[in-house]
Every structure is written in structure tokens, then in C-alpha cells.
Amino acid sequence: MRFDVCRRASEPELMDTEDCGYEDLRDCLRDLASVNRVTLGYRPTLGFLARMTREGRMPIGRPVHIVDVGSGYGDTLRAIHRWANRRGIEVRLTGIDLNPWSIRAAREASLDYPKITWIERDMFELDEVLGDRPDIIVSALFTHHLDGDGPLRFVRWMEDTARCGWFVNDLLRHPVSYWGFAALARLFRWHRFVQHDGPLSIARAFRRSDWHSIVAATEILESKARLESWFPFRLCVSRVKTDVIPN
Numbered sequence: 001m002r003f004d005v006c007r008r009a010s011e012p013e014l015m016d017t018e019d020c021g022y023e024d025l026r027d028c029l030r031d032l033a034s035v036n037r038v039t040l041g042y043r044p045t046l047g048f049l050a051r052m053t054r055e056g057r058m059p060i061g062r063p064v065h066i067v068d069v070g071s072g073y074g075d076t077l078r079a080i081h082r083w084a085n086r087r088g089i090e091v092r093l094t095g096i097d098l099n100p101w102s103i104r105a106a107r108e109a110s111l112d113y114p115k116i117t118w119i120e121r122d123m124f125e126l127d128e129v130l131g132d133r134p135d136i137i138v139s140a141l142f143t144h145h146l147d148g149d150g151p152l153r154f155v156r157w158m159e160d161t162a163r164c165g166w167f168v169n170d171l172l173r174h175p176v177s178y179w180g181f182a183a184l185a186r187l188f189r190w191h192r193f194v195q196h197d198g199p200l201s202i203a204r205a206f207r208r209s210d211w212h213s214i215v216a217a218t219e220i221l222e223s224k225a226r227l228e229s230w231f232p233f234r235l236c237v238s239r240v241k242t243d244v245i246p247n
């Protein structure tokens with residue numbers, strides 16, 4: 001694959017296409033959790049939740065319902081679970097993933113996390129399965145998996161569905177990140193999917209101009225969705241619904 005900083009790559013990732021056994025996919029997801037730790041991947045999402053709390057945008061008097069789309073191994077929700085417990089914030093957490101083996105791996109890794117529910121579903125076919133509208137929708141390393149108008153449909157859905165706000169935590173398409181991650185993945189001997197899909201994910205990821213176009217197409221006022229760069233090489237989009245009284 002040739003890396004082109006000017007446009008998103010369209011090659012599919014191995015983890016989305018290759019038929020592998022459960023243990024193989026679980027090992028890949030475990031290594032992805034290790035990538036998240038090594039690259040400080042939870043900080044942007046936890047930082048967003050801290051901001052929502054600080055600004056009084058979280059409902060009080062009942063558990064805050066947070067949904068993680070494309071939850072994979074579930075490590076982001078477990079990090080949120082620990083974060084909330086440390087602060088005495090009551091939460092109800094839901095992970096959604098279309099891959100049954102991701103859901104199984106997340107469930108098996110979360111036996112000590114009673115506040116998390118796992119749903120196996122394509123997020124574009126969620127229908128009524130969530131019941132009440134969640135308060136907050138987050139995703140990590142998910143949007144770059146979407147092709148065509150997928151990112152736009154996803155942002156529209158979050159805007160319509162989340163009561164209080166939403167947060168996209170994803171990668172920045174950047175040559176240093178592309179070549180640097182390939183070297184890091186070899187150094188850590190991460191799973192072959194991670195070695196292959198990591199640089200490809202960066203090539204499939206976004207730049208600021210991509211997100212500006214997506215947000216503009218959703219007709220959310222640009223001033224209401226915030227683009228945030230996080231070290232190293234994450235580009236995140238946040239939305240806090242300041243016009244809604246959280247209850």
C-alpha cells in the first residue's frame with residue numbers, strides 16, 4: 001500500500017476481513033489494548049468525561065449511561081469504569097461491537113466490571129436495542145473503519161442519539177505516525193494484524209480538513225463540535241450539548 005497523506009486509504013483491514021479463530025482475534029485485541037496503553041490512548045476519552053463533569057454536563061441523581069461503539073476488547077470501557085469508581089460517579093456502561101468474538105473477548109476480560117453490558121450488533125442496525133437514549137456516546141479507533149458516508153452517518157446518529165454529548169477518539173493521518181507505528185509494532189512484536197492494520201489504520205484515518213467537511217455536512221454548527229489533537233497523533237472530535245439541561 002502507498003501512503004498518501006492527501007487522501008484516506010480504502011484497503012480493508014485484516015481484522016475486518018480475515019477469517020481467523022477466536023483465540024487469534026482475542027490475542028490481536030489484547031495487543032490493541034497494549035497499543036492503547038503505550039500510546040496513551042485512553043487519555044482523550046477520560047479527558048472528555050472529566051470536562052463534562054467539570055462543566056456540569058453530566059446528569060446527577062442517576063447513573064450516567066455511556067455507550068462505546070466498536071468496543072473491541074472493551075478496555076476503554078474498563079478504563080471508564082475505573083475512572084468513574086475513583087470519583088464516585090455512578091455509571092451504566094454499554095459496549096457495542098458487530099464482531100461476536102470481540103464481544104466474547106470483552107465479556108471474558110470484564111468479569112470484575114459489573115456495570116458493563118455488551119451488545120453484539122452493527123451500530124448502523126441498532127434500532128431500539130439501546131432502549132433509552134444514552135447520555136454520552138464515545139468511540140475509540142472506530143471511525144477510520146468506516147467507508148464512504150459511514151463517518152457522516154455515524155456523527156449524525158450520535159448527534160441525534162446522545163442526550164449530553166459525544167466523543168470520537170481516532171488517529172491522525174500523518175507520515176511520521178505511519179512509519180513510526182510500523183517500527184513500534186515490530187519492536188513490541190505485536191500481533192500480525194496489529195503490525196499490518198496499525199499503519200493501514202493511520203492511512204485510513206482523518207486530517208482536520210476531513211472532519212471539518214464531515215461536521216459541516218451534518219449541519220452541526222462548526223463552533224459546537226470541537227476538534228482536538230492529542231499526543232501522540234490522535235485527532236478527536238467532541239460535542240457537548242450545552243443547550244440541554246442534564247437530568
Ligand SMILES: C[S@@+](CC[C@H](N)C(=O)[O-])C[C@H]1O[C@@H](n2cnc3c(N)ncnc32)[C@H](O)[C@@H]1O
Pocket residue numbers: 032033036069070071072073074076096097098099102121122123124139140141142145
Ligand atoms: C480497531 S477496533 C477498536 C477497538 C477498541 N475501541 C480500541 O480502542 O481498541 C474496531 C472495532 O470496531 C468494530 N466495528 C467495526 N465496524 C463496526 C460497526 N459497524 N458496528 C459495530 N462495531 C464495529 C470491530 O469489530 C472492532 O472490534
